[in-house]
Amino acid sequence: MRQSAYFFKTSKTAPKDDVSINARLLEQGGFIKKEMAGVYSFLPLGFRVLAKIENIIREEMDKIGANEMLMPALQPKENWLATKRWDSMEVLFKIDSQHGYQIALGPTHEEIVTPLATTVINSYRDLPKAVYHIQTKFRDEARAKSGLLRGREFRMKDLYSFHANEADLGHYYAIAGKAYDAIFKRLGFEAIYTEASGGSFSKYSHEFQVEIENGEDTIYVCNKCSLAKNKEIYTSESVCTNCKVSDYRETKASEVGNIFELKTKFSEALGLHYTAEDGSRKLVYMGCYGMGSSRIMGVLVEKFSDLDGIIWPAAAAPFQVHLIALAGKESSEVLASADKLYTDLQKAGIEVLYDDRADKSAGEKFADSDLIGLPKRIVISARTLSENSVELKRRDNSQAELVILNQIIKYLASDA
């Protein structure tokens, strides 16, 4: 992508009203724009990051046999009355249509997926099943804050699974947990498995928490095994479910996933049954497995940055290479070499952002490059060309190296 033609611009001005690292760097870097409190546009550069994260989630969900679908944001009020959440869910946006009815704007989709499952599941032969969707959800939060960490409108994956009994649910719950670990590993971080309140229908739920200074959750991590407890269920007498000792450290973290054994709570409220082998009608057991894709994008920035900007892990980076042409007014040779290298990189299947802007100084280009944080920077200039080379620098390393121009693609390919 040529930077001169890209719908993108960095800013020297930090956002006034949000001091979080992710809000500052993502807004200044031209990834996102705040439209109102807790509501962001994802500009093309930021959209690419979000799409990378969501594609990784998609691949790992497909691997565990879940089918992708799309559910509506507009949800019938009667479903929410049936589960008694129309009044009890504090963050529910309620819409009064001018045509005389009320609608819920989906913060979550149990009220949709459970009745939907009645059209697909009828017999024990239809179980187990799993579906997921990656889409925009809405919460009427009193205080949206910390950039992408807590929004009124946000991107989320939800997986829902359906089982004949509690044992089968438990089996899939463990599989889903492993898929979560695989997703986070591919994105370059580890999440802490954290016991949290299960609400009214389960002893525990489990959260996947990422340690960051700006995290809004407080968790207590077992010093022996790393199984953690959320503050809401932690007391000074707490012992680790795993180690049976009480040896904790307190830390701040952000929750990027939360999984629940819903069991029969929603199938009972919304009438989801199946016919067992003995002919009896039984309630379907359900699990739900949430993961915030836009929040993960914010967490990545909180974790991977320095004073100059973001340091994207390769799997989430919008492009792998930032190619910078330092062509003064009379160095058409530099521009020609850069243009050719840009074409060659694309042909080699390497995602490249090409800073071909004619009206920016070297200093401005380097500052922008550090800010947006692509994994590798290639500089081509009269000086590097005098040695028939380009300068290669990794964003997470201060050392630059000269690489012979006609070997750079091979070098990058072997390094991927």
Place this chain on the structure above:
Amino acid sequence: MRQSAYFFKTSKTAPKDDVSINARLLEQGGFIKKEMAGVYSFLPLGFRVLAKIENIIREEMDKIGANEMLMPALQPKENWLATKRWDSMEVLFKIDSQHGYQIALGPTHEEIVTPLATTVINSYRDLPKAVYHIQTKFRDEARAKSGLLRGREFRMKDLYSFHANEADLGHYYAIAGKAYDAIFKRLGFEAIYTEASGGSFSKYSHEFQVEIENGEDTIYVCNKCSLAKNKEIYTSESVCTNCKVSDYRETKASEVGNIFELKTKFSEALGLHYTAEDGSRKLVYMGCYGMGSSRIMGVLVEKFSDLDGIIWPAAAAPFQVHLIALAGKESSEVLASADKLYTDLQKAGIEVLYDDRADKSAGEKFADSDLIGLPKRIVISARTLSENSVELKRRDNSQAELVILNQIIKYLASDA
């Protein structure tokens, strides 16, 4: 995909409240489920169709240099007041947050993209630019009807372009129109280029209309050149803009795209300027280019079906091949051969839905297969295996043929 494990089931019951072909076949075929009037879930089978359509749109938008992004559904009221559309846009859903403010739920995104462009466009050097997004939009329609043809919540692509002057806008407007034709061609149909009202800011807009019996628009198509006029601008004295004669036929059609030269209407209302080469500040010229991806899905079904079900064009089909195993209780040999063929088809990169259900008769499997309408059906049974063959039948052709089992993949590949 094994049908036994897929989150999907066909239904013998037609929807009670919608007689349109697309609503009936898509609901009975297990592609979509109606959640409320004008609001649908896309089940995994239907989601695959929608994703195919949206990927084709995406590829053609990328080709004309537009950058994909994501805009919010929640939009600040003040932007809508600035364009005077808060009160005048009849279908606008308005949300009262419990925290004391009002929000618009986006039916379109000029009120977002125009202020956003002020952060990217400052100088003539920043022009032209183009961005698009494919996402869910909302309209508080008095009457949602005809399945996916008119919804309260629907999927749509909108492209917005930004130009230094009217001539450059006109140039891109023609390019975008050609991209639209390319999209429809790939999806297997042609749209009629139709002059329509331009509202308050343009002489004409142009619609892309598809002739279907169930279309809610009436258009008048020039018998000489096929340029059409929408009923809203047609009079009995109308002459064709192109041919200068008045020779029209009237037909019913559904609008799958609509493109507008917005010119400076929104840049003026929302303050989008650029600095020209002579240093003066000028208004940016804008174009907008809509396309309904979920409506296209409905239109495809309206156009391509017979009494038995849907006949998907290959580019939009959720899978290319429907593999059906007719294995009686004792024909484990048939099931083993079908399992192997299923694996081999997947290895060959052929998208296959595999009807491996043990509890369905041949008649039920054939009826389901015709209903969901994949381009090719392969039947494997004791009878075909006795000739070391499978039966291949195209959905759009009543003739079946026997193909030698170990040649079927080669045959399919050469036929693609």
